[in-house]
Amino acid sequence: MPICRIAIVSAALALTTACSVNRPVADDYGTYLGNNVKTGNLPSARIADRYYLPPATQAHRYEFKSVMGGYANTWVVEFGKVLDATMRSSDVVAALGSVSKAGNDKSGSGNTLVFELQRYTFEDHGAHLELAISIRNAKGEVFRKVYDADGRTQGGKMFWGGAFAMKNAVQQSTKLAMDDILVRFIRDAASTSLASTRK
Numbered sequence: 001m002p003i004c005r006i007a008i009v010s011a012a013l014a015l016t017t018a019c020s021v022n023r024p025v026a027d028d029y030g031t032y033l034g035n036n037v038k039t040g041n042l043p044s045a046r047i048a049d050r051y052y053l054p055p056a057t058q059a060h061r062y063e064f065k066s067v068m069g070g071y072a073n074t075w076v077v078e079f080g081k082v083l084d085a086t087m088r089s090s091d092v093v094a095a096l097g098s099v100s101k102a103g104n105d106k107s108g109s110g111n112t113l114v115f116e117l118q119r120y121t122f123e124d125h126g127a128h129l130e131l132a133i134s135i136r137n138a139k140g141e142v143f144r145k146v147y148d149a150d151g152r153t154q155g156g157k158m159f160w161g162g163a164f165a166m167k168n169a170v171q172q173s174t175k176l177a178m179d180d181i182l183v184r185f186i187r188d189a190a191s192t193s194l195a196s197t198r199k
Contacts, residue, residue, distance in 0.1 A: 026081035033089040040179035042095035045190035049110035050102040127151035127173040151177035
């Protein structure tokens with residue numbers, strides 16, 4: 001009997017650990033955005049020339065498992081990559097203009113956007129995001145606000161598509177949360193003297 005129990009425990013450990021496969025979500029996030037242009041309805045405003053991701057945001061890594069997405073799969077979201085792809089996307093370029101990535105938060109003559117991730121989770125079939133966005137220039141930090149958003153839940157897609165649809169579900173819900181935050185941020189910044197709106 002003890003040998004049988006050992007075999008069962010060993011099999012369970014093998015299924016939950018050794019057979020786990022990492023499934024990165026952000027590696028082709030730019031491609032996902034390219035296939036889903038003009039879905040966020042972002043307002044237009046010239047706010048900054050550069051953007052910066054602090055080290056903790058750039059190196060962010062969130063892992064989770066989902067029964068509907070195949071429990072042997074570990075889904076990996078690297079939010080720094082998500083933000084980089086977002087800032088290069090045609091929708092954001094159309095809304096903000098071309099904003100280059102900065103190696104530090106020291107602003108020169110223009111404004112620098114700083115994105116500081118506070119929280120990212122994927123729970124209850126949807127992405128949950130809290131992101132601090134600040135604007136810095138030669139005067140220091142001239143704007144800062146923390147935004148939170150919940151991406152639309154993707155339970156139906158996850159249920160019917162399983163592991164095949166899981167990455168798309170995470171990408172879509174994450175994009176919807178990010179779009180929500182960007183819309184509010186651009187409107188907030190455009191209402192100040194820091195930005196010039198464009199028609």
